[in-house]
Amino acid sequence: MLFLRFQLLIFLLNLNLSRCEDKRNSIISALEKATLFLEEQYNELNIDGVFGYRLLQAYLNGTLEKWALVSGLESEQVRVRRLDAKVSALIEKAKRALEKNEPDSYRAFHQALSPGFWKIPHQWVQNDPPVSFSPTNGSCLDLDTSDSCISILLGSGAGGTPCLVPDNCRSIMIKTHCSGYGLSHQLFYFLFAEMKGCSDPLFHNAQYYKSVFCHLMMQINVEAEKQALLGTEGDLFTENILFCGLAGFSDFYKPRWLDIILNWQKRERGCFWMFDSSSPVSEDHHKEARRVKRTEKILEGECASHNTAVAVGAIGGFLHYGF
Numbered sequence: 001m002l003f004l005r006f007q008l009l010i011f012l013l014n015l016n017l018s019r020c021e022d023k024r025n026s027i028i029s030a031l032e033k034a035t036l037f038l039e040e041q042y043n044e045l046n047i048d049g050v051f052g053y054r055l056l057q058a059y060l061n062g063t064l065e066k067w068a069l070v071s072g073l074e075s076e077q078v079r080v081r082r083l084d085a086k087v088s089a090l091i092e093k094a095k096r097a098l099e100k101n102e103p104d105s106y107r108a109f110h111q112a113l114s115p116g117f118w119k120i121p122h123q124w125v126q127n128d129p130p131v132s133f134s135p136t137n138g139s140c141l142d143l144d145t146s147d148s149c150i151s152i153l154l155g156s157g158a159g160g161t162p163c164l165v166p167d168n169c170r171s172i173m174i175k176t177h178c179s180g181y182g183l184s185h186q187l188f189y190f191l192f193a194e195m196k197g198c199s200d201p202l203f204h205n206a207q208y209y210k211s212v213f214c215h216l217m218m219q220i221n222v223e224a225e226k227q228a229l230l231g232t233e234g235d236l237f238t239e240n241i242l243f244c245g246l247a248g249f250s251d252f253y254k255p256r257w258l259d260i261i262l263n264w265q266k267r268e269r270g271c272f273w274m275f276d277s278s279s280p281v282s283e284d285h286h287k288e289a290r291r292v293k294r295t296e297k298i299l300e301g302e303c304a305s306h307n308t309a310v311a312v313g314a315i316g317g318f319l320h321y322g323f
């Protein structure tokens with residue numbers, strides 16, 4: 001009996017291992033296809049699109065460093081190393097195209113497209129917020145303010161001094177009643193500050209705010225999944241996973257969430273498309289896309305630049321975390 005149980009245990013362990021291997025292979029295959037898409041469309045992506053691939057590349061690099069310490073993943077290492085090199089080279093081409101196509105946003109944010117800008121987490125925290133928050137009235141961060149606060153933080157403005165925090169940014173970035181992209185971009189701001197090593201007093205409590213924001217973002221994702229709102233909220237859902245994963249909250253790396261994201265990939269093109277595909281009229285998709293995300297750019301063949309960016313970044317996080 002004991003022996004049988006032992007065999008069962010071994011069987012289950014093997015099953016678990018091979019499941020993990022399957023997942024890892026589907027992640028790498030998805031990323032290989034997404035890289036083919038980048039190769040085709042690097043000229044057309046907006047800055048958010050390129051940004052997503054830079055995050056992916058940071059995760060590929062981190063994955064390789066992690067795997068250097070383990071054996072048994074040689075063939076996967078070869079594939080990921082090839083991906084890393086290819087994505088890195090294509091990002092440089094995409095940057096040159098951006099500099100021409102979107103000179104203003106390129107000037108403001110190009111630092112975040114540089115190799116080594118993004119440091120991925122080396123340890124994980126479970127999200128355990130100090131207190132719970134309920135929505136109250138008041139204004140929230142809008143995307144123009146977010147862009148302006150981030151570019152000032154980067155020192156991309158006239159003076160060139162990094163880490164400045166104007167008063168309007170200081171007050172809006174710590175609101176704890178917001179949702180949607182306003183909320184995810186509050187976290188984004190703190191992540192930029194961390195990567196730049198900014199020491200403004202606002203960032204002394206960074207861990208506290210990150211934990212509060214990701215607590216709220218987790219609730220949004222759980223609710224979106226429960227209500228099957230993913231057709232309209234898929235982009236935000238994935239952005240939340242990308243940003244909170246980058247903030248070190250591993251509870252966002254749920255295997256079923258990975259499957260949801262992988263299912264949004266258009267197999268033949270390698271890009272991602274998260275809008276409801278039940279409606280036959282593609283013009284509607286485009287309208288919906290514009291309404292949902294200001295910075296979305298629809299590319300030929302139902303490919304969405306921002307959708308693809310958040311998906312490849314998030315999937316890179318899953319790979320690095322341990323699939």
Ligand SMILES: *[C@@H]1O[C@H](CO)[C@@H](O)[C@H](O)[C@H]1NC(C)=O
Nearest residue numbers: 061062064065068084115116
């Ligand atoms: C990861 O990136 C760093 C800095 O860009 C580089 O020095 C290092 O060799 C890379 N590691 C791997 C495994 O590619």
Ligand SMILES: *[C@@H]1O[C@H](CO)[C@@H](O)[C@H](O)[C@H]1NC(C)=O
Nearest residue numbers: 133134135136137138139177
């Ligand atoms: C928010 O504003 C509405 C109307 O302006 C008001 O009825 C409500 O009580 C306010 N809620 C809070 C929590 O302040």
